Amino acid sequence: MANDGQVRVPWAVRVEGLRHVLDGRAVVDGLRLDVRPGEFVALIGGGGRSALLRVLAGVDRDVEGTVLVPRRRALVSGAARPTAWERVWRAVLPGRAGARSAASIRALAPALADEPDLLLLDDPFGALDASARAKARRLLGEWWQRHDCAVLLVTDDVEEAVLLADRVLVMDAGAVAHERRIGLGRPRDPADPRFAVLRAGLVDRLPHPAGGRSMRTAALGET
Secondary structure, three states, X not given: OOOOOOOOOOOOEEEEEEEEEEOOEEEEEEEEEEEOOOOEEEEEEOOOHHHHHHHHHOOOOOEEEEEEOOOOEEEEEOXXXXXXXXXXXXXXXXXXXOHHHHHHHHHHHHHHOOOOOEEEEEOOOOOOXXXXXXXXXXXXXXXXXXXXXXXXXXXXXXXXXXXXXXXXXXXXXXXXXXXXXXXXXXXXXXXXXXXXXXXXXXXXXXXXXXXXXXXXXXXXXXX
16 A cells, blocks of 8 residues: 655655556556655656556555655646646747746746645656746746755756756556666766766666667657
8 A cells, every 4th residue: 555645854755665556457566666855757758657646646555565755745647637737838939038938937837736845747848848848847847946855857868857957757557667766966967978878868768668769769869
């Protein structure tokens, strides 16, 4: 059974032996995960990532193992963004720095369930074009640096993961297959050779499903 309660420091999330079955298939299997308060963690790679976020949010409760999370948490999905998030996007996408950016960051707070201790983001920028996505990333990064909030971000964009996260986890078959700590300061520059090395290393770790385009090919934008 999952324990859904207040987590004491030093962890914002503690998951041990998590198993979650959907339609007779284990989408999360034997997963272990620790996230510190205020830490930004990105999840890339294979299946089970969205299912994990739904378990942590308390949406899916039919699980085995231990799940400890804060009471104050929020789940945001790119597939169905709440109206408050859409207002934030409209405010920031015209793209003017200074007062407009600050106002947009302030507008984010009431959309996040009374400033959660854990923010769960399921590909929230997936429907945006490249320019809008860059602005939305910047908005999120600025907001996160002003709040003591742990973040778990699901993304298929490896560059986005390296830009935003303290730590990137590659998932495969419902478990963490690889972990990479991002030891770069902020703001981060994709043109930095160190950034390129980190990105390439993570792309090489992406799982290769049978048939179709590999995740590595998709991440590189190849055909």
